[in-house]
Amino acid sequence: MAGALGFSNVGMTFPDGTKALSGVSFDVNLGEFVTVVGPSGCGKSTLLRIASNLESETEGKCDVDRNSIGYVFQDATLLPWRNIRKNIEIIAELHRIEKTERAKLAQSAIDLVGLTGFEDKYPRQLSGGMRMRASLARSLVMKPRVFLFDEPFGALDEITRERLNDELLRLFQLEGFASLFITHSISEAVYMSTKVLVMSARPGRILGSFDIPFSYPREHSLRYEPKFAEICGEISLALRGALV
């Protein structure tokens, strides 16, 4: 299968001379869930920004269908003056999808993330977890082939986070998109992914790649299995190497 998203030897030097990435190569195929972990400021987010064309790589090449990208930010970034339905319609609106079609797409995304009944609420009336769901639904509307997640659940409490992990995995199985996920949490990375990449401190390079052998759907109890802990341990060890 051809990679939906491919980095080949990508490097990034900012105008001020900061070298954020160096020689990064990997592919994400449809139906793959790749997670990048690494020290703060190692350029993880820059990977996503390059993939989505918010920034341009200065070396190498990033291949992706830029018309089919879903981007989930650290914050929910909902527009506070729009209710949930209208927030979820915004991307379709920007792509000039006709009104009734837009409403239909939005409704199915709303149902998919379990926000049915909250369509007319405003973002400030919802909890952080629900806002994140709305943010997910917003990206789902256009049925992107490539999904980029920039630490989307970092600000949530652990219970909400684990619940949203499961929700996202369910969507991932349902839609089969290619997923590139950024997180600080090793256990989140292992729980979610088909593959975990460890990045070095700046300039970010790929230090190690770990295939995660568990099949989907994954159960919450997986987090307490010895094999799970073992993989987490290996990744943690690699991360320590990244910090030196």
Added chain:
Amino acid sequence: MKSDNSLETSVITGQVAPIVPGDDAPRDTKDRNLISDFAGPIVVFVIFIGLWYLLSTKVLPPQKRFLLPTPHRVIDEGFLTWSVGEQRGLKPILRSLWDSIKIAVIGLFITILIGTTLATLMATRRWMERATWPYLVALQSAPILAMTPLIRALIDGIRLQRILVVVLIAFFPIVNNTLFGLLSVDKSQHELFSLHGASKFTRLRKLQFPAAMPNIFVGLRISAGLSVIGAVVGDFYFRQGGVVGIGAQIDIYRSRLWGSELIAAIILASIFGLVVFVLFGLLAKVAIGKWHTTTRGQ
């Protein structure tokens, strides 16, 4: 969320300073009942009237008491007397007030139109911002009324001259707040729009303007207040025979030492300012109250 950093602007300087962001929970829930809502204003009113009586009957020397007639005399001569001659009584006060209201409203309308347009241009074109900002700040602190001879020489017609004074005085806060609002949109919200190829115009219409609405309403409210001041003060300098605004009327009362009418006219002009302030507060509440809570001072 970042977008909560609502702003209140000082009425005096038009400068922007952060205030407490809107919260879901209403403030002082326990404290909100009829008594505390109305007791405060009533107590202050009673103190105010008491001080007034004290001033006009005790503090001022007898030969100067005509400057501040007692409240009951003001009510009697200023509010309850309909009309005595050409100038005295409630009728001429209301007539001139109505004249000033028209000037203030027309001036404010023009201010809003030009002000928001200019702010939009400044927000979308960097060079516009750089080119105009210093002069706007200078305009804000320029003594407009010292330029009355110039205004008279350049523009024909008392009405136009008065309207121009209103625009000049009310202009800055609406530009400042609109511009600030348009430029302080959350970065990731901008990126969301970039990701999906939004044009400059779409971005302005669907992101920047809605996001700026709370700031725009703050600016509106301040400019509206200033337009009242502009209209009243402008009257002092621009008047002619029959056409008089409330400011000119006040000046006549002042020069003829008609204390009751003077005070009554000042009170009515202040009430007009208050009404404008409350009106724009309500307008903001209707327009953005659903998602934004900066409704203090209602």
